Amino acid sequence: GAVVSQHPSWVICKSGTSVKIECRSLDFQATTMFWYRQFPKQSLMLMATSNEGSKATYEQGVEKDKFLINHASLTLSTLTVTSAHPEDSSFYICSARDENQPQHFGDGTRLSIL
């Protein structure tokens, strides 16, 4: 089945640091990748949708300059949390899909900002 790899799985860093999270589709070409955020005991909330070679589409309330998304190839998308602060601590998870397929998810990244 479709495999999506997300790295790193856990990050702890100081406030003000920028953190980059990678999302790779390992055995298929992902026409679209998605980035979600999940707070404890809440549902996955879509942050942005990215298509290879074009700018990401951000959901309402998500700061574009805070959460930089790059989708340079059909198998790789990155999310950079710039100048991270404690309120950015959360579980970030990506998904990817090829046409006519459901979204397949990575294992997520737990981000803790001290």
Place this chain on the structure above:
Amino acid sequence: DQQVKQNSPSLSVQEGRISILNCDYTNSMFDYFLWYKKYPAEGPTFLISISSIKDKNEDGRFTVFLNKSAKHLSLHIVPSQPGDSAVYFCAASALGPIQGAQKLVFGQGTRLTINP
């Protein structure tokens, strides 16, 4: 505004019995629904989906039922097995399985525990 709701945060079922997980939605534009299963420290795994043109879809031990008039769907697992213990998320989208799968709205999840 929670458009997709899973009102039961947890459910406990005896092994071999039927597990029924429920999901309600409010947006009448939703026409494609999915169930995902999530183990701790792993990403959600796609289980089964249903389009609004159907009221039932079955795949092995998993069956999803859709009641459009009630804006309700349910996932039935029978017989339940210990490996089914996980968090189950329902998700919904508009614009059908192709375009609609571009944007999913998730419920809060239900933690299913299968007791031996």
